[in-house]
Amino acid sequence: xxxxxxxxxxxxxxxxxxxxxxxxxxxxxxxxxxxxxxxxxxxxxxxxxxxxxxxxxxxxxxxxxxxxxxxxxxxxxxxxxxxxxxxxxxxxxxxxxxxxxxxxxxxxxxxxxxxxxxxxxxxxxxxxxxxxxxxxxxxxxxxxxxxxxxxxxxxxxxxxxxxxxxxxxxxxxxxxxxxxxxxxxxxxxxxxxxxxxxxxxxxxxxxxxxxxxxxxxxxxxxxxxxxxxxxxxxxxxxxxxxxxxxxxxxxxxxxxxxxxxxxxxxxxxxxxxxxxxxxxxxxxxxxxxxxxxxxxxxxxxxxxxxxxxxxxxxxxxxxxxxxxxxxxxxxxxxxxxxxxxxxxxxxxxxxxxxxxxxxxxxxxxxxxxxxxxxxxxxx
Numbered sequence: 015x016x017x018x019x020x021x022x023x024x025x026x027x028x029x030x031x032x033x034x035x036x037x038x039x040x041x042x043x044x045x046x047x048x049x050x051x052x053x054x055x056x057x058x059x060x061x062x063x064x065x066x067x068x069x070x071x072x073x074x075x076x077x078x079x080x081x082x083x084x085x086x087x088x089x090x091x092x093x094x095x096x097x098x099x100x101x102x103x104x105x106x107x108x109x110x111x112x113x114x115x116x117x118x119x120x121x122x123x124x125x126x127x128x129x130x131x132x133x134x135x136x137x138x139x140x141x142x143x144x145x146x147x148x149x150x151x152x153x154x155x156x157x158x159x160x161x162x163x164x165x166x167x168x169x170x171x172x173x174x175x176x177x178x179x180x181x182x183x184x185x186x187x188x189x190x191x192x193x194x195x196x197x198x199x200x201x202x203x204x205x206x207x208x209x210x211x212x213x214x215x216x217x218x219x220x221x222x223x224x225x226x227x228x229x230x231x232x233x234x235x236x237x238x239x240x241x242x243x244x245x246x247x248x249x250x251x252x253x254x255x256x257x258x259x260x261x262x263x264x265x266x267x268x269x270x271x272x273x274x275x276x277x278x279x280x281x282x283x284x285x286x287x288x289x290x291x292x293x294x295x296x297x298x299x300x301x302x303x304x305x306x307x308x309x310x311x312x313x314x315x316x317x318x319x320x321x322x323x324x325x326x327x328x329x330x331x332x333x334x335x336x337x338x339x340x341x342x343x344x345x346x347x348x349x350x351x352x353x354x355x356x357x358x359x360x361x362x363x364x365x366x367x368x369x370x371x372x373x374x375x376x377x378x379x380x381x382x383x384x385x386x387x388x389x390x391x392x393x
Contacts, residue, residue, distance in 0.1 A: 017058060021057075022056070025387075028390060031383050036061065041371060042223055042369070042371040043061035044368065046059075047280070052294070077276075083209055083273030083349075089195075091183065092306055102327060105119060118133070132160030132167075135161075136243070140244075145268070208275070210268075221370060280366035284364030322335050337381070338381055341358065351374075
C-alpha cells in the first residue's frame, strides 16, 4: 500500500503502526495527523478514498466524522464561555426562554454537554426536510419532556446534543453552529472541517464502506432512535437517501453527528485549542480547558450500560478504554466507524485519525496509533 506524507524524527513509531493497520485491519483509505507544539509532526495518508473509481486518498481528502462534530460544537461553546458570552452553569432558558417548557427550566448548558439533561431523544419524529430547516427540530426540543430528572443521570444525547447546544449558540451569536464555527474558528484557521459540507468540497469527499458483518441494530431501540432521530436519518445503510454517503445529508447542518473533515483539519483544531498553531495564540485558555476536562458523567448510563466512558463538558475524557488518550488533560470525541480526535495541553498535542472503512465494536485502529504516539512523546 502506497503511503503519502511524513513523520518527523521521533515519530516513526506512529508511521509504523499506520502502515501495519492496513494489514491488520484491512484499511481501505485513512489518514492520521498529529500537531505537537502547534506544528505538524505527523501527516500520513494512504489507500483509496472511493473504491468505485479507485480515487486515492490524499492530504486534502475529507470524510464524514460523525460525532467528532460534538468536539467542534463544544469548542465553540467553550470559546463563547471564555469570551463571557455564555455561562455554562446558567439555565439554557436564560438564552432560549421557550426551552423552559415541560419541566426543562432547571437544565443548564453543562448538563447538555455532559449528556445529563434528560433529553437524549425526541418523542416527536421530525422529517429529514424539517431537520434541514432547523426550526422544526428546535420546536420539538421545546415540546420535549425530560426522560429523567435533569442532572440525576446521564445517557448519550446523540443528535439532540448538537441541536440543543447549537440553538444556544444561535441565540447568542445569531449564527447556526456550523456557520459560527466557520466564521469564528474554521475559516480564520484555514481548517478543512465543516458542519455542513460546501458543495465545492464534494470532489474531495471519501466514500464510506461498512465492514462485513457489522450489525444493523434494532430500529426501535433507544440507541437507534438516538442515532437516527427516530428513523429520519439512515444508519447503517450508507447508500440510501439520507444515509451518510448522501451529499444532501452531508451538506446539512447536523451539529451532533454530521461534521465532515480531514485528519489534518481535526488535528489542527485541537492543536489550536491547546497551543495555538505555528506560534499563534491558543484558542482556549488553560483555565477554560481545566473547566472542560472536569468530570461531569461516568459509570452506568440511564439505561444501565457501563461503556467505561468518562465525560467532561462536551468531551470524552481519558479512561483507558474504550478510547485511551494521553492523560488527565486529554479531551476529544470519537465518531461512528472509528474516527477519533483529541487534544491535550499538558503534552501540547492535537491528534486525529479518520478512515472510510467503518468497523464497529472492538475497533482498535486509533488506539494503536495513540499508543505509538505516547511512546514517541516519552522518547
